[in-house]
Amino acid sequence: xxxxxxxxxxxxxxxxxxxxxxxxxxxxxxxxxxxxxxxxxxxxxxxxxxxxxxxxxxxxxxxxxxxxxxxxxxxxxxxxxxxxxxxxxxxxxxxxxxxxxxxxxxxxxxxxxxxxxxxxxxxxxxxxxxxxxxxxxxxxxxxxxxxxxxxxxxxxxxxxxxxxxxxxxxxxxxxxxxxxxxxxxxxxxxxxxxxxxxxxxxxxxxxxxxxxxxxxxxxxxxxxxxxxxxxxxxxxxxxxxxxxxx
Numbered sequence: 001x002x003x004x005x006x007x008x009x010x011x012x013x014x015x016x017x018x019x020x021x022x023x024x025x026x027x028x029x030x031x032x033x034x035x036x037x038x039x040x041x042x043x044x045x046x047x048x049x050x051x052x053x054x055x056x057x058x059x060x061x062x063x064x065x066x067x068x069x070x071x072x073x074x075x076x077x078x079x080x081x082x083x084x085x086x087x088x089x090x091x092x093x094x095x096x097x098x099x100x101x102x103x104x105x106x107x108x109x110x111x112x113x114x115x116x117x118x119x120x121x122x123x124x125x126x127x128x129x130x131x132x133x134x135x136x137x138x139x140x141x142x143x144x145x146x147x148x149x150x151x152x153x154x155x156x157x158x159x160x161x162x163x164x165x166x167x168x169x170x171x172x173x174x175x176x177x178x179x180x181x182x183x184x185x186x187x188x189x190x191x192x193x194x195x196x197x198x199x200x201x202x203x204x205x206x207x208x209x210x211x212x213x214x215x216x217x218x219x220x221x222x223x224x225x226x227x228x229x230x231x232x233x234x235x236x237x238x239x240x241x242x243x244x245x246x
Contacts, residue, residue: 031132073156085142103149
């Protein structure tokens with residue numbers, strides 16, 4: 001659904017027009033080109049504040065709001081409280097995209113080689129940074145700081161109209177599997193947002209330890225229901241087996 005009835009901030013309106021013109025031209029659109037458009041638009045967090053969702057449920061991991069959906073591309077805003085992290089994920093049908101951050105963002109890029117999931121890069125993206133996204137990228141983002149902030153996300157696919165981020169994969173390392181979803185890049189997605197599973201790659205020790213630390217914090221921040229306690233205990237057992245008994 002296009003959100004043309006909404007009045008966008010001037011910088012976002014300019015960005016929407018630039019991307020729409022590129023898509024409508026029929027020329028090849030690339031992440032590098034969209035990155036140039038984002039930098040040209042000079043967007044600030046203030047432009048995104050109408051789409052802030054800092055009161056999102058803890059279970060969601062971060063806030064997620066659509067700004068503009070043109071079918072072949074989407075512009076979204078994400079809101080990150082201190083300690084918020086996404087799942088390890090890719091971006092479904094996305095062929096090109098970018099993310100611009102307005103705080104210091106943890107960014108982990110992973111590589112699946114010979115059925116082993118390892119770190120390809122660990123970095124802190126500083127406020128204002130713009131990074132390219134393609135569908136082959138497996139990554140994870142989060143807020144390690146004490147300040148809340150927002151990020152801008154653009155995903156596009158010239159070969160498909162609608163549901164661009166559908167068939168995204170979330171890597172559930174504690175369950176040794178990958179889920180297929182049309183939902184967000186969240187931990188512990190509800191069953192109605194998952195339509196398939198496949199066996200997951202085997203994470204290296206450093207990948208699993210980092211993942212377990214984030215998951216334990218995620219569980220600890222929630223109401224300690226019997227279900228959450230059980231999930232946390234299973235993860236702790238698996239972590240113990242991984243680092244103490246291997």
